[in-house]
Amino acid sequence: MTIQWYGHSCFKISTKPDGRGSGEDVVIFTDPFDKSIGLRPPQGKADIVTVSHKHPDHNNSEALKGEPAILDLPGEYSIKGVSITGINSFHDKVQGTQRGMNTIFAIESEGIRFCHLGDLADKLDKKQLEEVNGVDILAIPVGGSGYTLDGKEAKAVVDQIEPKIVLLMHYKIPGVKVKLDDEKNFCKEIGLCPKDKVAKLILKKKDLEEGEMKVVMMEALSS
Numbered sequence: 001m002t003i004q005w006y007g008h009s010c011f012k013i014s015t016k017p018d019g020r021g022s023g024e025d026v027v028i029f030t031d032p033f034d035k036s037i038g039l040r041p042p043q044g045k046a047d048i049v050t051v052s053h054k055h056p057d058h059n060n061s062e063a064l065k066g067e068p069a070i071l072d073l074p075g076e077y078s079i080k081g082v083s084i085t086g087i088n089s090f091h092d093k094v095q096g097t098q099r100g101m102n103t104i105f106a107i108e109s110e111g112i113r114f115c116h117l118g119d120l121a122d123k124l125d126k127k128q129l130e131e132v133n134g135v136d137i138l139a140i141p142v143g144g145s146g147y148t149l150d151g152k153e154a155k156a157v158v159d160q161i162e163p164k165i166v167l168l169m170h171y172k173i174p175g176v177k178v179k180l181d182d183e184k185n186f187c188k189e190i191g192l193c194p195k196d197k198v199a200k201l202i203l204k205k206k207d208l209e210e211g212e213m214k215v216v217m218m219e220a221l222s223s
Helices: 126-132 151-161 184-190
Strands: 002-007 010-015 026-030 048-050 069-071 075-079 082-090 101-109 112-116 137-141 165-169 214-216
Touching (some): 010 101, 048 082, 101 126, 126 151
Parallel strands (some): 026 048, 048 069, 137 165
Antiparallel strands (some): 075 082
C-alpha cells in the first residue's frame, strides 16, 4: 500500500487487494478539495473517492479522472477487492446541529486497515469505536479552529483508537487560506512528531506487526 498526501484531508491510497494478482493498483482518494483553500486540487485517475461531508474543501471529486465510485454516506462497501466501512459521526460537538454530519471511512486492503476521520470534531462513542476497531493507520484532523479536533482533542482520540501509525491532516500548512491551527499543539501533546517529513509512505502488513505507535509527518503534494 502506498499513501501520498495532497494537503488538507486529501490522501491518495494505491493498493493491490489480495487476490487481484499483478494487475493495476486500485486508487482511492479521500476528501478531494477545490482551489478555494489555496492549494492545487488533486489530480489523477481514481477508482474510489470517499467524501466525509459535502463542503467544497472535501467534495471536489470532479477534479479526478475516470469513473470512480463516490462514497459519501455511512454503510458497508466492497469495491474492486477493497472493503470500506462508512461510520456516522459529527462535524461539531452538539450532535451535528451546527455543522452537520461527518462520515468516518475505514478502508481495508492488503490486510491493512486505514481509517480517515474526516472533519471529526468530538471523541468517539462506544459504538463508533467498535466500528472503527483494529486501525493500523489513522488519518486525523488536528487543526481545530472550530472545524475539527484541536491538538489536545486529537491526542485523546488517538488514545481511544490506538493505531500503529498516525498521519496528521486538516491543519495549517503554507498556502492554505482556511483558518486553522498548525500541528504544534498536537505534537506537544503526543510528543512523537518527527522533524523530517516524507513524500510517500509505502507499507506492507508485516511492517505494522511490531513496534510502538509512531507519528508520520507527510509533505503535501499540492503545496
